Amino acid sequence: MSTDYTRRETMQALAALSLFGWGDDDDGPQGLDDLGFFDTHLVANDGEGITIDPELLDFVGAITAEQTDDGVQISIDPDQLELDGLTNPLTDSLDAAGRNITNVKSLDTEYTVSESKPQVDVFIDDTGTYKATGPFDFLPLTNDSDVLELLDAIDNNLTTAAVLHVHGGSYECDNTFSDGGELEITTPGTTLMGDGAATEIFLRDQATATGEGSKLIEVRADDVTLADFKIDGNWQNQSMDEVFGSEPEPDGHNIAIFAKNVDMSGVRSVNSTGDGVEPFSNTENVTITNCIFRNNWEQCIHFNSCKAVTVTNCILDGEETNGLVDTYAGVDAVTEDVTMSNCILRNGNDHGIIVESGEGSVRDVTFENIVVADTAGRGVYVRYNANAVNQPEDITFKNVTCKNCLKGVQVGAGSNIKVEGGNIHDVDEEGVLVYLPSVDADVTIKNIDIRDVGMATLSDGIKANPVDQQLDLTVEDNDIESVATGSAMDNAIGLPVSGTGDFVSGSEIIDNTVAGNGADNAITLDPSSNIKIRHNDGHKTEALISAELTNSDSVNHGLVNTPTHFMLTTRGYGVISSVGSIDGTSISVNLVNNDDDTARSTATPVTIEAKYWPNAG
Structure with a gap:
């Protein structure tokens, strides 16, 4: 044709x-x-x-x-x-x-x-032998046991960038290294591509000796493309006792990147004893798109001392420890400018997303339009690390949904931590927990739909406990409700401050909906908390009352506590001479006639604007 x-x-x-x-x-x-x-x-x-x-x-x-x-x-x-x-x-x-x-x-x-590349084709012949053919003097090469060794030999002999096309088929590799990669790509501009799921590279059974582990693919050259193949670490062929024991085997990452300008797309990375993929130190400008990561021992994706990494449209399904996604920075290193968007994270044995600084610094990290579901730990966890030079800073979670997790979001450290938009549904404990065991933090929790928390134990929708650390907290425009069978919400928003409430001075709780939410309490605070609370539906701190009153009549204000501010006006012939009494329930008004200042017995329209604003700044 x-x-x-x-x-x-x-x-x-x-x-x-x-x-x-x-x-x-x-x-x-x-x-x-x-x-x-x-x-x-x-x-x-x-x-x-x-x-x-x-x-x-x-x-x-x-x-x-x-x-x-x-x-x-x-x-x-x-x-x-x-x-x-x-x-x-x-x-x-x-x-x-x-x-x-x-x-x-x-x-x-x-x-x-520009960028025209010669092509090397790797395939399996009728006898089951791996072959490579292409435009180089050393080809064809053959190897009947290890496709990654074959590809490594090709890459080591390249004098220019090329496309290594591994055609459809199941390819075994024989892991004989205790360190280093089975395939170490060292030629800049190399493309390693397959035919999608039809190209499967896997570590054969009994290939790794006890106590050994290997990175299967290491990228150590710039401008490399990985595309359209499946790599199966086969748990580095360790027994389940070895893999899941107290001392698991050394990291056997499926893919490790130590380079700049790397594009990875359409890759399926499964069953590693390390990470599905790990952008390591000095890695910069990496894109990971349309990939699937499944059942990896550590993280499916681990951002480790890297910069300018973008992950989009990926599925991360299953891990055993350390979270589906994690950040880290080594000594004197920085992980920064990382963006992950439009991804699904599910079935984690630990947490969904972990952000921590390790021994260095992590900053400018964004997660947007992410679904985290069915994890045994937190959906999102910004974690304190005692060894870090700096705790995480400028971390944003935008439109992240957490469902069927232990907790929705937990923040334990960090500056300029923003959790904005998204949903938190059906979690065992708190929807959002800010708990600061050792360091100060400033946190914004905004515009989140929180539903049915406390599915396993009595918990709060949003809870903050700075534990004698300075917390600058903004809780704004959230909708909190817990009415599902089996849910038990203590406070829609709770700040049971341990120590002194001065540690949350300047914090704000504004424009949240906590009405009809099924909680025992709408908003509960430590009595000494210096927090501004304004305009929350279900926790009334402002009231505008219109009533027909005579002298000494009382009107219920409906506020959560005795008003701290009020203003009264009348229409007609009545004049307010004074406020009679104010308590946590009502306000009484003394009214006199205009002409003789005698007690007024005729009903007069009165408007009362009352506020419970103990911190009026």
């Missing part, structure tokens, strides 16, 4: 072909005929060799290729070349991206192609 390709795709193919035999001479740019173009032997997707038919091509003297700083520049002399209407100039050949070219239309007279 014939397919039409664009001029750019055609030129990419020609540029790749010219590179296979590229060389310099004193005469300047060489024509493709001088480069042995017609003698080039290529490999199709099925692993069978194919040859260009020179009878269909009249390129002699018509095309030249020149290596420039912008890539490979192809020049065409239209007077010597007529391609319009030419069919099948390359029989089942491949362009740089692995696409077949079967029809060429008219070409521009000059075109520049």
